[in-house]
Amino acid sequence: MxxxxxxxxxxxxxxxTEEVWEEVRRGYVLEHGKAFLPDSQSRMMGMSTPEWSTHLSAEVGVPRSPEQVAADVLGRMAERYRADLxxxxxxxxxxxxxxxxxxxxxxxxxxxxxxxxxxxxxxxxxxxxxxxxxxxxxxxxxxxxxxxxxxxxxxxxxxxxxxxxxxxxxxxxxxxxxxxxxxxxxxxxxxxxxxxxxxxxxxxxxxxxxxxxxxxxx
Structure with missing residues (x-):
């Protein structure tokens, strides 16, 4: 065939954008007093929005719901894309x-x-x-x-x-x-x-x- x-x-x-995603998500997590788990970056590559936002909320411990995490991070990513794709x-x-x-x-x-x-x-x-x-x-x-x-x-x-x-x-x-x-x-x-x-x-x-x-x- x-x-x-x-x-x-x-x-x-x-x-x-993999480095941009990592920078934005690491910075966001740090603002909430948390840190990536050792395998967070590799696990999140390829995850859907509900999956990675749940990981940051439930496993990394960001004190926001997955829906709030997604909205926060996607807003920051959109700003970066508009400024410099x-x-x-x-x-x-x-x-x-x-x-x-x-x-x-x-x-x-x-x-x-x-x-x-x-x-x-x-x-x-x-x-x-x-x-x-x-x-x-x-x-x-x-x-x-x-x-x-x-x-x-x-x-x-x-x-x-x-x-x-x-x-x-x-x-x-x-x-x-x-x-x-x-x-x-x-x-x-x-x-x-x-x-x-x-x-x-x-x-x-x-x-x-x-x-x-x-x-x-x-």
Whole structure:
């Protein structure tokens, strides 16, 4: 079965925000007299908004409800995006290049409000046939839900789709859903070896993400 559609992750693939997320959430937690647990950062990468806000509230101990934590942190992230959107070099060109040949979708752990803001600022509104937040499916990454839903809405079986991912949980999510996985490892937050092993292709940068390499995946 050949690849007939491509599903992109957002954070760490199109925008370089993992460090921004960590800075904002660590600062927020510190303001409330708390500190990340040793595995908080790695666990939250790929979590949906309800999942990471519950982690900060229930496990880290921020004295706010998960809903309040989510609203606080998302407000701060939106401010950062409006001030300076950290696009990864080549990401917009890569999306447009593949969208000219394949139907493309977005499967992100970011909240809907942030997805829409990023696409507007980057000039990509309307480029993706489908955009999904893990808020809109039962479980966040590493569960396969968001990738399964993206493929369904595109109208293709997961086996006919490729995913472009950077994080451990994202790679696990796409792999569990049955997509051909392209890994673009983040330099600061590289994926775990077991997650990277799920990739059909590992590339160093988005300039390498061409129609030809996608067509050869299967």
């Amino acid at each position: 050949t690849v007939r559609a491509v599903v992109f992750d957002l954070d760490g693939v199109i925008i370089d 950290p696009l990864i070099p080549g990401s917009v060109d890569a999306v447009r290049r593949l969208a000219a040949h394949f139907p493309v979708a977005l499967a992100s752990s970011s909240a809907r409000i942030l997805i829409d803001q990023v696409l507007e600022t980057a000039g990509l509104t309307g480029t993706f046939r489908v955009t999904l937040s893990t808020e809109e499916v039962p479980r966040g990454k590493p569960a396969p839900d968001v990738y399964v839903a993206a493929c369904e809405q595109l109208g293709f079986a997961p086996e006919a789709c490729a995913a472009v991912e950077d994080s451990s949980n994202g790679l696990r999510s796409a792999g569990a859903a049955g997509l051909a996985v392209i890994a673009v490892p983040h330099g600061v937050y590289p994926p775990a070896d077991d997650a990277l092993a799920l990739a059909s292709l590992v590339i160093d940068g988005l300039d390498e993400l061409t129609i030809e390499v996608v067509e050869k995946l299967r």
